[in-house]
Amino acid sequence: MSIERDEQGRNPATDHTIASQQAFASTLPPDDPRDTERATRGFIASREQTEIANENTTGAAQWMPVAWDTARWAFVDGDAPDSVNPSLWRQAKLNGVHGLFEIIPGFYQVRSHDTSCTTFIRGTEGWVVIDPLTTIETAKSALELVHEHLENLPVTAVVYTHSHVDHFGGCLGMIDRADVEAGKIPIVAPEGFLHAAVAENVAAGAAMGRRATYQYGMLLPWDERGHVDQGLGKGVPVGQITMVAPTIDITHTGQELTLDGVRFEFQLTPDSEAPAEMHFYFPDHKLLCLAENCTGTMHNVLTLRGAVVRDALAWSRYIEEALDKYGDEVEACFASHSWPHWGRDDVIDYMTKQRDLYRWIHDETMRLVNLGHTPDEIADMLELPPGLWNEWSCHGYYGTLSHNVRAVYQRYLGFYDGHPSSLHPYPPVESAERYVEFMGGVDALVAKAQQSYDAGDYRWVAQVLRHAVFADPAHEAARHLQADAFEQLGYQAEAGPWRDVYLMGAMELRTGTLDVPAVVRPILENAKGMTLHQIFDYLAIRLDGSGAVELGDFELVWEVTDTADTIGIGVSNGTMHGWVGRVPEAPVATVRAPRSVLDDLVAEGGSIAEAIAAGTATVEGDATKVVALWDLMADFKMFFPIVEP
Template sequence: MKKIKLSALLISITLAANAQVSKQASTFTQKSNEAVYSKLNFEDTADFIDAKRGFIATLTDGKVLSKSGNIAVDVNTFNFIKGKSPATVNPALWRQAQLNNINGLFKITTGVYQVRGIDAANISFIETKNGYVVVDALTISEASAAAYELIKKHVANKPILAVIVTHSHGDHYGGIEGLISADDIKSGKVKFITPKGFYEEAVSENVLLGNVMRRRAGYQFGLGLERNDKSQVDIGLGKPFLGGGSSSLLEPNLEIEKTGQTINIDGLDLVFQLTPNSEAPAELTLFAPAQKVFFSAEIASHTYHNVLTPRGAKTRDAKAWAGYLDEAIDLFGDKTEFVVPSHTWPVYSHDKGITFLEKQRDLYKYVHDQTVHLANKGLNKDEIAEEIKLPAELAKEWYNRDFYGTVKHNAKATYQFYLGWWDGNPAEYDKLPQVEAAKKYVEWFGGEETAVKKATESFEKGEYRWVAEVLKHVIFANPNNVAAKNLQADAFEQIAYQSESGIWRDLYLSGAKELREGVIVPKNPVNRAAGFLATLTPEAIFDYLSVTVDGTKAGGKDIKLRFIFPELNKNILVYLKNGVLHQSEARPNEKTEFTLTIPKAKFVELLTKPETARDILTSDGVSFDGDPFKFRELASVFEPANPYWNIVTP
């Protein structure tokens, strides 16, 4: 026993001494990554030719500043991605990272331009006689404004006539106010076009679950990681310039209602295809007949996408996804010469474009069909993920590789889509909570020291997945066990080094960093509450507030309040009953205990700066009737979310 204790102590001292240092690739990782060269055609340079095609110009110094003067985008931080892949990066991911490093303004065909590489997504411009139609608005307004400046400087200084947002993810709509203003949309001066249900889905995904998704997105996109060959290199879809800047969610003034709907903007015809519940709950593609360009949004990119994103979202319908690609080929295929995704680079020529769409279609359908096939044979999601292998004709294509989504992850997601999280085994149905189970596992292992010793032996054999799994129990039983945390971090790191997926790499390296350094809370965390609440409708704000209710505090309370927003002509009854917050506009005459008449902007200020409540309630344009302490009582049940909760420790 003394020998075991001494061994564990030595491990603890050794690992603790190097706790914050990235390790080299192990011999197992080196062999794994070297083997990739024999599996794929690295002599194929066609993607590099296409990614550079039509280059016009890029950012002068590679940087975009936020409104506060901080650097929001710096493409120079990825300049280290050159030459042959280092041992610490999967060579296929390194190649994708090199391609995504190609940034700037590009001409695709006459009148069609795209800016790539200054945000995670792309922004496209279609030139008309009198202006531009924009396709997707990037994540932050500073980046979209910089893109607009590029095209004004190098192509033509024209106004924006319309902005089309292809789907309800923040990297496609967040930067809209860098292009146009909310007043431009409200007045109808500029068309803001989205798929049907866009606003509701954007609120659902990014507001109601915003806190947990942002924390998990920090892992998925490696927001806390440095940029180097032992850390972040790429997210597969592009570069994660998501660390600063301002974003907005605005309501559209024109929704696409059906596939085949055609809109003419300043002489430009655009034909739309609705693709709901594919890559996003609300999504569309579009075709520009005169330019022969198919804008594929995110249903086709130079990577396998996620059927369920690791940051968390509604599981996507892989069968429908494949069906939309098939439909797009039928609708637009015979006229298409260019396929332009919202991430990565375009596909040039009719034949290449159709092959690209067909093989992307078959990628999603193959994994879908085989998952269902194997589930019907009785395999569970984990077994299916290990079993499915793509046929060579799909796997050999670079655009079908696991740079973002992966076959394993998407097989599990498809299983979940149809069958839920449970695999049918009663032993898996009502399992003990993590911490309680972990303590019992460690007891059965023979104690923490024995578990760490055995895990060390497994690590030395290159069994990194097993080490990660076993040590989770030790860490959740005792989060102060430094040896276990550092060894699990080392296992995470080697898994990351071998990962073809950029986001697998990021999430494993983020886990390793947190194990070694703990949860890092910024010294001056940005309070985004006022910003995102300001762009929401009152109904969306109350939806958001309903999920901040602490049910324990709300139990037994029965409160009725009324909120009147005069400039919006809205009269909303808000009531707390049975621990649940409700809202209704259908009961304008129902008696309440407190009525507040207030402009929405001041209401947002009241929510985000409660310490100024007295001044706000007595300011111009604000009036109330009834007992103001009832509003205070309601506010007392709201519980702000912690944006920095633990992930790899309990």
């Protein structure tokens, strides 16, 4: 076939990819019309205006004027094009059903208004909200939809199912912080929520954020050759993200709480899909919320953006526990993504298969581990058993079997695959230069890779040309051929994130890494929620250790004047330590400032020298040491290279 690139330099599907799509389609289970019935059941209304404006004026998102647009996936219609995996296309249609829906009388969801769902429960005085979405913009719009088509009542309570930002970041789009601080609106979350939310988004925030641009295809156009679907939802919104700390912690399974007349019974599920997560049951309505532990897809045991590896075995056991506790009487269930299930038989079947899915991933991986197989071998060996493959919600639209089994391996055995050559490998550039030399030079390598590409072996082309690009990043033929291979792999992928990762890689090989002066820092709301220990642990990560070695060993004190908190700070061998409540015997200096100044320094990137000059911070002792230490704090840029050195 003739290959014609579009105006963005993107290829159509090759004959090999078309054949792959057809072969994959032949393995799929019969279409189940019940999924469409579930996704559309209870529809009330959707927004007439498709766009939600982005009101964020800081950070990388400020260059994206639209927070969310339900028209972006209008192209997902009819049969799957050759450039999209047919199973992913089916999922994209289901995830594209957007608007306000009734689950049961008094319980409503706004879906596909954000990457996650938000749920509204009619209480005695107003709305109890479960998971107020990712951004203020999308959350505010969801509440407006409820006010317009149901009742214009205030939000009287908020429940966070877990510690991921798409389930709490939009809270201030639905409530005022002053009402929380005045005790008028309770915020309920699982024990450990605040620590988990801050830890995941701060310590590795810059790297996670950059990798997330790949996982979610955040710079890709939405079309048949670009972003199609996230698998778990349509995509990721941009806008203002906030943190409102919980006022009530759920500390144990079986704990009960009544919020605005609505009775909850909680089941804690820590270290499942999130470090802090919980299910809850509404005994007066026989309705079960499964948070993000049961959704319309296989989930991630380790998300591609990066995170602490999740416990697939515990995950399965929590679903089993929910079946044991509520299975005899539950009549409907819903989650923080995807669509609800109705009828006890349907709920039990759905939960049972989700339980079996994560148990199978865990047990089969560990069986093969103990037979001596490596993670990449296991990833290539395993396939889902028929009973799970024939259930669409067990397919890898978001997580995949391939990277989930490697995650299970990593949880138990770490990065090392047991082979001695893996102990001390050369880093990518040095390794690439040696591989390329062995292969006869870049031109010879690219010529051989072209033959593999023509034969349809895109996995090998993608793998081997990494060496060519890292050895000679200016070699246009190597870059473009690897981009072409990534593109075809993206077209073939059933998982939305795999598709986006491949297509983002192809785009950046063709156009280069985006040059935007965006620096990643904790958002101010997160900084306010961090303890002093967390603040200075984060600053210790930013500290240039080599520069700190030259600065020498010393200790100082930081006093937070408006809270009377004190932290001792020690610099030793290029590392920085914080001791809350402990004052060093011989500090070189004492810094005094209100907490708001420290929060601004962390979130806004100001310098301590400027704060001292402005009089918002004072130093008693050697101010030059304090300023020199602060000047060693690195800024983390958002757009570091991934597919090139």
